Amino acid sequence: MNSPEPSFAEIQNDVIELLKTVYDPEIPVNIYELGLVYEVKVSLEGHVDVLMTLTSPACPVAGTLPGEVEGKIKGLVGVKSVKVELTFDPPWSMDLMSEAAKFELGYL
Numbered sequence: 001m002n003s004p005e006p007s008f009a010e011i012q013n014d015v016i017e018l019l020k021t022v023y024d025p026e027i028p029v030n031i032y033e034l035g036l037v038y039e040v041k042v043s044l045e046g047h048v049d050v051l052m053t054l055t056s057p058a059c060p061v062a063g064t065l066p067g068e069v070e071g072k073i074k075g076l077v078g079v080k081s082v083k084v085e086l087t088f089d090p091p092w093s094m095d096l097m098s099e100a101a102k103f104e105l106g107y108l
Contacts, residue, residue: 005046006078012042014076015050022069024054025061029104031069035096038087046080048073053092062086 006014019032019040031037031052039051050069054062070084094107102108 008042008044008046011046011048011076011078012040014078015040015042015048015073018072018076019050019069022065022072024059024065027055027105029097029101031065033098033101033104034092035098035101036092046078048079048082050082050084051087052084053087055092057088 016032019037020030022031023029024031024034024036027034034055036054037050037052039049041049050073052066052069054065059065066084066086070082073079073082073084094102097105097107099108
């Protein structure tokens, strides 16, 4: 028996949980808690759009991290397509980090 396709809310939750497993190799906090993910949109048809940034335009993983994020999201059940857009507007700042990230990095 086939299990039903997940709802778009379940897919969105799965995407966010997956993003919490992706790390900037220079910082021991995941990209979601760091505030590098500005937006996650999931359509009813299973199309996922992620708007994200990096800590700086000169970040050494600028060429690989967005592709890693895209590849991991494509593997989720119910995801039909993925588009990861990298932006530096607005620029990332430490204010975007979650309380947990600030605590982990010793800023609280």
